[in-house]
Amino acid sequence: MKKVMIGNHAVAWGARLARVEVISAYPITPQTQVVEKLSEMCADGTLPARFIKVESEHSAMAACIGASAAGVRTFTATSSHGLAYMHEMLHWAAGGRHPIVMVDVNRALGPGWNIWTDQNDSLSQRDTGWVQLYCETSQEVLDTTVQAFKLAEVLDLPVMVMLDGFYLSHTAEPVDVPDQEMVDRFLPPRVARFKLDVDDPHAFGALVRPDTYMEMRWLQQEALREVPRVFENVEADWMRMFGRSYGAVESYRAEDAELLLVTSGTVTSTARFVVDQRRAAGEAIGLVKVKMFRPFPTALLRKALAGVERVAVLDRNISPGHSGIFAEELRAALYDAPADERPDVYGYVLGLGGRDITPAVIDDVIERTRQSTKSEREDLWVGVNP
């Protein structure tokens, strides 16, 4: 069934199709239509879930943790300062191995106050132990939200799904809403391996000494290392049932390319347009879209970029004092690749706080990358007026 809907409503439909049982959330621009739509769905009975309308994002994540620990399928959504406020509990959710799914509508952090998109909110949470998946379209948002529960529950890991504020959250697109019965076959009700159960009492999260703590983190890391493989299976199932697949890393017109753009989120669609123009003009330019940021898909990216001379990373984020974060991680992933499979990485910082990344901006990135003999800085700022 095709519906025209904004990205935020695609999130709500994803949660509804996944038959979430407990939602706990707090409103924040530009996520608000997610909680509004879910409230409507809970109120009219189309989504028979408990929605706990908490007093803060810190409590939203805490309530999700409690519900997940008690064995039910649990969902929340937030943005920006809300995500930052959750930080402590993001560690708790991941360390406690609670398969919570959260959508983050990417928004810049203040000050100054800024409600528009960039990725610094979610990328600031990269070391909390959450899987991170970045989406390009509303269809991808809906599909990924449902898939995220399967991925989360197979591995007992929390999964964060990202969409760009306004560019996607508030933009209406046609979205194919999958059939509920088919989604039910794809994603059966959650059966928790461990839960708070009065018939089988256990203590969770107790003090662990130095002789045990490291093993807990090791097991968490081993589960995260399984994510690319499990995600591939989840996507294969989805492809078989619904005919759509995205990939943790997607190559677009990358064959025999001299220069590849590396993108995430909605800027990917703009970059596709530019790549099509360049290809039509006979230029060997393509792109690689990074959907999965945690765990970092090192092997997939090395494969996707092998043999290319130059890579231009478009980072709608900045690690202050260093560089764009996708560029930084990509450089580290390529460092010990064979020399002929290790392109020069040009890292561009652009689009912060919702500044437009137009085709002209991407053209500029391409020309600068072509003309540079080497990347003189790790952070090449685009369109900034000092």
Next chain:
Amino acid sequence: MSQTRIGQEIPAGELMTPGHLACPGCAAPLAMRLVLKALGPNTIVVMPASCFTIIAGPWPQSSLQVPLYHTAFATGPAVASGVRAALDIRGKPDTTVLVWVGDGGTFDIGLQSLSGAAERNENILYCCYDNEAYMNTGIQRSSATPWGAWTTTTPAQHPEASNKKDILGILAAHRIPYAATATVAYPVDLLAKATHARNLRGTRFLHILSPCPPGWKCGDDETIELARMAVQNCVFPLFEVEDGERWRFTVDHAHDAVEPYLRRQGRFRHLSEEQVAHIQAEVDARWASLKRRVAASTSEGAVPPSLAIA
């Protein structure tokens, strides 16, 4: 209330085991033991950071025979709200969700979360065991620390300068179904309140005074006596509030002088006669205020819960 009925009044079943890691003389495990006797095995405990994080035992041990979820400092009521929602949606509305947390997690860092849960009238039982400072981290002041008390962050040269926060008044102002004070020196009263709370729905709050020998600088055999003195001198009167409206005392209070209670504790050793007099005046004022609230409620003709249960 007579304490001679203890043998008959307190159930024999134990849900808290020996071998826990509390300090000698700690009131907190006594309180937990009594509350769990009242609640029974169909209970899930949510426990934010507090002394009890240690008392309950490190992995893989637990001194509680019911499911226990350890969580971060500010989150007890929110985690409990999530557990409650999960139980309800899976058809287990009769399981009691108990939040067990100290004064720091209640009066200070957890107050926002607690207010949120109380405002939503979440169906949870919240027990604050109050030892009047951050004892687990080594005796730092909290907003439950009484005026004049020494702690490591309020040295004797400059002791605690704020009055203790009126946490029960704050909870009563949320008009939750039940809020009450209790302490280990009155186990029958504590048990009656926990049992009454168990049988209600909505947010229920027990504020349990929990003497701490290392923090209060008293002997580990003085816990019960100090708790009893705190009740009888009206530093910590025992009362309950229904729906924020109906206030009543649950024991008789002698309104003894406060000085003997203060002089028994090293944390008050530095106090001058004038400072003791100041504390007495403050206790008297609060006691008078509480008596007025109770008097204004007596016309309701309500029955004390300890009698109602029997």
